[in-house]
Amino acid sequence: LDLNNLTAVNNIYDWKRLFKQQYILSMKSIIQNKVLAVCQNDEASDFSEPLYDTVLFQWFEKNLYPFSSALLCDTSGTLRTELSISLAENFTKVRSQKLFEIVADYPDSIPSLRELKQTALMSNSMGYLGKVFRMAVQRRLLHMGASTSQILDFYVAMIKALRVLDPSDILLNHVAGPVRRYLKHRKDAVRSIVSSLTQGTDSELYGELKKGGSLEYGVDEDDEEAGPGEMWMPRRRDHELQSGTATASGLDILALLVSIYGSSDLFIVEYRSLLAEKLLANLKYLTDQEVANLELLKIRFGEESLHSCEVMLKDIEDSKRLNNAIQSKLQSQLPADTWTETDFAIVSENYWPAIQQDSLLFHPRVSRHVEAFQQEYAVLKKPRKLHPAALLGSVDLELSFEDGSVRAFTVSPIQATVVLHVADCGTVSVSRLTALCECDEEELLRGVSYWVNKGVLREVGGTDSDRHFEVCEDQSALAGNDRFTDRDDAEADVLMRSTAAADAQQKAASQLIEGYTKGLLMSNGSMTLERLHTMLKLLVAGGSSGINSSGMSSDARFDMSHIQLRQFLQGLVDRNLIETVDGLYLPCKK
Numbered sequence: 001l002d003l004n005n006l007t008a009v010n011n012i013y014d015w016k017r018l019f020k021q022q023y024i025l026s027m028k029s030i031i032q033n034k035v036l037a038v039c040q041n042d043e044a045s046d047f048s049e050p051l052y053d054t055v056l057f058q059w060f061e062k063n064l065y066p067f068s069s070a071l072l073c074d075t076s077g078t079l080r081t082e083l084s085i086s087l088a089e090n091f092t093k094v095r096s097q098k099l100f101e102i103v104a105d106y107p108d109s110i111p112s113l114r115e116l117k118q119t120a121l122m123s124n125s126m127g128y129l130g131k132v133f134r135m136a137v138q139r140r141l142l143h144m145g146a147s148t149s150q151i152l153d154f155y156v157a158m159i160k161a162l163r164v165l166d167p168s169d170i171l172l173n174h175v176a177g178p179v180r181r182y183l184k185h186r187k188d189a190v191r192s193i194v195s196s197l198t199q200g201t202d203s204e205l206y207g208e209l210k211k212g213g214s215l216e217y218g219v220d221e222d223d224e225e226a227g228p229g230e231m232w233m234p235r236r237r238d239h240e241l242q243s244g245t246a247t248a249s250g251l252d253i254l255a256l257l258v259s260i261y262g263s264s265d266l267f268i269v270e271y272r273s274l275l276a277e278k279l280l281a282n283l284k285y286l287t288d289q290e291v292a293n294l295e296l297l298k299i300r301f302g303e304e305s306l307h308s309c310e311v312m313l314k315d316i317e318d319s320k321r322l323n324n325a326i327q328s329k330l331q332s333q334l335p336a337d338t339w340t341e342t343d344f345a346i347v348s349e350n351y352w353p354a355i356q357q358d359s360l361l362f363h364p365r366v367s368r369h370v371e372a373f374q375q376e377y378a379v380l381k382k383p384r385k386l387h388p389a390a391l392l393g394s395v396d397l398e399l400s401f402e403d404g405s406v407r408a409f410t411v412s413p414i415q416a417t418v419v420l421h422v423a424d425c426g427t428v429s430v431s432r433l434t435a436l437c438e439c440d441e442e443e444l445l446r447g448v449s450y451w452v453n454k455g456v457l458r459e460v461g462g463t464d465s466d467r468h469f470e471v472c473e474d475q476s477a478l479a480g481n482d483r484f485t486d487r488d489d490a491e492a493d494v495l496m497r498s499t500a501a502a503d504a505q506q507k508a509a510s511q512l513i514e515g516y517t518k519g520l521l522m523s524n525g526s527m528t529l530e531r532l533h534t535m536l537k538l539l540v541a542g543g544s545s546g547i548n549s550s551g552m553s554s555d556a557r558f559d560m561s562h563i564q565l566r567q568f569l570q571g572l573v574d575r576n577l578i579e580t581v582d583g584l585y586l587p588c589k590k
Contacts, residue, residue, distance in 0.1 A: 020072060024079070027068050028086045034059065035090040039098075047102050047109035052091055052119060060087055089123035092116065096125075096132040100140055103133075103161040104154060113164040126166065130174045137175060142182045148192040152257075155179050156204045159253050180260045193257055194270045198293045208254045209296045215255050215264060254300065268305045271297065275309055276353050280345060280392060285320040287313050311351040319346045326376045334372075342369040344386065345393075346377075360390035360413060361438040363420040391443070399423075399456065405475035411450070414439065418447040419456060419471075427460055427470040454478075514572060521578055521587040528584060533565050 038055055065080055072079055095116050102109045120126045141154055162172040183189045196205040251259060258264050275290060291313055298306050323343040331339055362370055370388060377386045395416035397409045421436050422428055430448070434441050448469060451457040455478045462468035513536065520535055521527060569585060572578045579586045
C-alpha cells in the first residue's frame with residue numbers, strides 16, 4: 001500500500017476524524033523508541049559527531065513524517081510541527097542523561113552540545129536539562145572521592161560547555177550553585193586553583209591567566225545605580241531555573257572562581273605562600289618562570305596586592321649575587337681542603353610568610369662556615385645581620401664507611417647535624433643528641449628515623465625513654481641507591497616546614513581575632529553580627545593578606561564576609577567562649 005493509496009483509503013473511511021489522537025500517540029511512541037535505540041547505540045558515545053541532524057531528523061523526514069502525513073492528511077503542517085517537537089523533546093531528555101560525559105569530553109563534544117542546544121530550545125526543555133544535569137553533578141562529582149583538581153577541571157569544562165548551550169548563563173548559574181558552595185568549603189580548593197594558575201602550559205587556568213585584563217567588570221545589565229543605558233534589554237528568565245543566582249553573567253572563568261570567595265585576597269595569600277615554598281625549595285635560584293607568572297597575575301589581580309611577592313622574587317635574585325660574592329671571597333681566604341660551599345636564600349622577613357624559627361645548633365664543622373658567611377654578610381650589608389632559619393634548607397653529604405662504601409645524600413639541616421654527631425660520638429643516646437643539637441626532641445627523632453630507614457644508623461640498646469644509636473659501617477649492599485630520592489626528600493621537607501609555619505601563623509591569627517571578639521563583647525555587653533563585623537574591620541586594618549573563616553595571618557587586614565564571620569563566631573559559641581541570644585552575641589557567663 002503506497003502513500004497515495006493510503007490517503008485515498010483514509011478519505012473513504014475518515015480515519016483522520018475517528019483515530020487522530022490514537023495515531024499521534026502511536027507516532028510519538030515510535031519516535032521515543034527510535035530515539036532510545038539510536039542514542040543507546042555504541043556509536044552514540046562518540047560526542048564529536050552530530051547525531052540529531054544526520055540520523056534522527058533524516059529518518060523523520062524520509063520515513064516517519066511522510067507516512068503520518070499521508071495517514072492523517074496533514075496539509076496545514078501542524079502535524080509536522082507537533083511530531084518534530086516530540087522528536088526534539090525526546091532527544092533532549094535522553095541526551096540529558098549523558099550530559100555529564102558530554103561536558104567531560106569538552107571541547108571534542110562541541111557538535112553534541114550545539115545539537116542539544118538546538119533541540120532544547122525547539123522543545124523548550126532547557127529547564128529539564130538543567131535539573132537533570134545539576135543532580136548528576138551533585139551525585140557524581142561533589143563527594144570526597146573526587147580530588148579538588150578533578151572538580152576544578154570539570155568546573156572549568158562545565159563553564160565552557162554550558163555557555164555553548166546557553167550564552168545567557170542562566171543554565172550555568174543554576175547548575176554551578178552546588179559546585180561553588182562545595183568548593184567554598186573544601187579546604188584545599190584555593191591552593192588547587194592557585195597551583196593550577198601557575199603550573200604552566202598544561203593547565204586550563206593558566207590559559208585563562210594569559211588572557212590578561214583585570215578582574216573588574218562592567219556594570220551588570222540590572223544595575224540600578226548605573227541606569228539602563230541605550231542598549232538595555234531585559235534579561236531572559238526561565239521559571240524552572242530560578243534557584244540559581246546571577247553570579248556568572250559576563251564573567252570569565254578566572255573571575256568566576258574568584259567570585260566564589262567574594263574577594264581575591266584569599267588567592268593572594270595562597271599564592272604568596274605557594275611562591276615562598278617554591279622559592280625556598282629552588283636550590284638553583286631560577287626564577288624566570290615565577291617572574292613571568294607574577295607579571296601575569298599583576299595584570300589580573302593588580303600590582304599593589306602583589307607587592308610583597310615582587311620583594312620575595314627580588315630577594316632570591318639578590319641572594320644569588322650575594323652568595324657568589326661572599327663565596328668567592330671566602331674561598332680565597334680558606335685552604336682548599338677545608339672549603340665547603342655554603343649559601344643562603346636571604347629573605348626580607350616582613351614580606352615573606354612566617355618562616356619556622358625553631359632552634360638548632362649546627363655541628364661545629366658546619367657552624368664555622370655559617371659564621372664566616374654571616375661575618376662577610378655583615379660587612380657587605382652593614383648594619384644588617386643574617387639570622388639563619390636553621391631547620392630550613394638542604395645539605396649535600398658524602399658519607400664514607402669502614403667497608404670502603406661511599407653514600408651520597410641530600411638532606412635537611414637537622415638530619416645532617418644528627419648523623420655528623422653520631423659519627424663523632426660512636427654510640428650516643430637520644431638525650432645526648434638533643435643536648436648537642438639544642439633542638440626539640442620530636443624534631444631530632446624525625447632526623448634519627450630518617451637515617452635508620454636509610455640503613456646508616458641502627459639502634460643498639462638503651463631504655464624506652466632514652467634509646468641509643470650508632471653508625472652501621474657495612475653499607476656495601478646499599479651504596480649507589482640514594483641520589484634518586486634524597487633531593488626530592490629534602491625539597492619535600494622544605495615544603496612541609498613552610499606549610500607548618502603557615503598553619504601555625506593562621507592558628508595564632510585566629511586566636512588574635514578571638515581575643516578581639518571577646519574583648520569587644522566584654523566592653524559592649526552585646527553586639528549584633530553587623531556591629532561586630534564593623535568593629536573588627538576597624539581594629540584589624542593592616543597588611544595585604546587575606547582571611548577566611550578558619551583564621552587569618554597576623555599581618556592581615558580583616559575582610560571576612562558576614563557569612564564567614566558568622567561561621568567563625570559559631571565556632572566560639574560551640575566552644576562556650578561566647579553566647580548568642582536572638583541574633584545578639586554576648587560574653588559567656590562564667
